[in-house]
Amino acid sequence: RGFFSHYPRYHEVLSFMSGLASRYPQYCRYESLGRSNEGRHIAALSISLNSRVRPRRVAYIQAATHGREWITTQTVLYLAYELLSNLRAFTRVLQDVEIFLVPLVNPDGYEYTHTTDRFWRKNRHRYAGHSCSGVDINRNFGNHWNYQGASQNLCSEVYSGTAPNSEPETSAVVRYLEFNRNRVKLSLDVHSFGKFIFYPYGYAKNTVPPTVGTLRSVALRAANQIGRYRGTRYTTGTSASILYEASGSLDDFAYGNLGIPLSYTLELPGDEFHVPAHDIIHVCKETFAGFIEFIRHVSLY
Numbered sequence: 001r002g003f004f005s006h007y008p009r010y011h012e013v014l015s016f017m018s019g020l021a022s023r024y025p026q027y028c029r030y031e032s033l034g035r036s037n038e039g040r041h042i043a044a045l046s047i048s049l050n051s052r053v054r055p056r057r058v059a060y061i062q063a064a065t066h067g068r069e070w071i072t073t074q075t076v077l078y079l080a081y082e083l084l085s086n087l088r089a090f091t092r093v094l095q096d097v098e099i100f101l102v103p104l105v106n107p108d109g110y111e112y113t114h115t116t117d118r119f120w121r122k123n124r125h126r127y128a129g130h131s132c133s134g135v136d137i138n139r140n141f142g143n144h145w146n147y148q149g150a151s152q153n154l155c156s157e158v159y160s161g162t163a164p165n166s167e168p169e170t171s172a173v174v175r176y177l178e179f180n181r182n183r184v185k186l187s188l189d190v191h192s193f194g195k196f197i198f199y200p201y202g203y204a205k206n207t208v209p210p211t212v213g214t215l216r217s218v219a220l221r222a223a224n225q226i227g228r229y230r231g232t233r234y235t236t237g238t239s240a241s242i243l244y245e246a247s248g249s250l251d252d253f254a255y256g257n258l259g260i261p262l263s264y265t266l267e268l269p270g271d272e273f274h275v276p277a278h279d280i281i282h283v284c285k286e287t288f289a290g291f292i293e294f295i296r297h298v299s300l301y
């Protein structure tokens with residue numbers, strides 16, 4: 001069966017990634033950013049036109065921050081697969097741009113949704129003497145940590161952890177982004193569901209970032225490109241105004257703390273968190289068009 005017609009497990013994701021890296025050694029590098037609470041790799045792929053030359057800019061894309069959002073991993077792996085299979089067609093967008101992909105930020109939560117609870121969201125941090133477990137990685141970043149739409153109750157779905165960056169999954173991402181902060185121009189955190197493109201700030205209503213005009217126009221262009229495949233309509237705006245206020249998320253941290261100019265959270269389609277297997281490839285293809293549009297704008301920085 002084809003890779004994009006079912007939902008792979010953790011090991012299958014890693015072998016797909018390392019397979020791409022060994023098939024395209026001069027364009028693709030496979031690495032681990034660190035390990036999760038349960039010891040799994042936070043695996044990453046770096047794609048560029050010439051692996052011996054370090055591009056000046058980075059487009060960073062991550063998925064499955066929330067375990068149950070299976071479709072997100074597939075769209076990011078599809079991006080890697082499609083870019084590498086047709087690299088010549090993308091020489092312009094990839095000019096001086098490195099694509100850095102983390103398809104499974106929360107491998108423990110992802111595996112748990114396959115074995116035990118399909119709707120698990122958080123990581124799998126266990127606390128001695130407590131029956132509840134897990135931190136919401138997207139409430140654990142150090143921007144307005146635990147300010148709103150987050151909880152200090154560890155049974156909550158939006159438990160923010162004991163401190164900003166307390167989780168190994170969060171700190172693996174933060175370490176990479178901080179080390180590369182001058183090169184990273186785009187940060188996309190891919191979630192589901194809802195067909196939204198969110199830009200900062202998400203931590204509070206009526207807080208508008210200084211470059212909101214650019215953030216909005218790039219979001220609209222990406223939404224438009226996604227719609228060209230089969231008419232899927234995305235809504236764009238700040239998550240605080242469209243969905244809810246939630247602080248400690250990657251989008252606000254990347255923009256507010258690291259100064260990454262293009263920072264977004266995507267919410268892919270899905271019925272609750274489910275996209276039927278036969279539809280995976282179509283969501284991958286339409287989302288691909290959006291990813292490319294975002295990446296095109298990286299070369300302006």
Ligand code: 0X9
Pocket residue numbers: 066138191192193198201202203239240244245246247248249250251252265267
């Ligand atoms: O709540 C979240 O973490 C994201 N939605 S989801 O349904 N996938 O959980 C939205 C995050 C948007 N960004 C901010 N609120 N900063």
Ligand code: ZN
Pocket residue numbers: 065066069191192
């Ligand atoms: Zn999510």
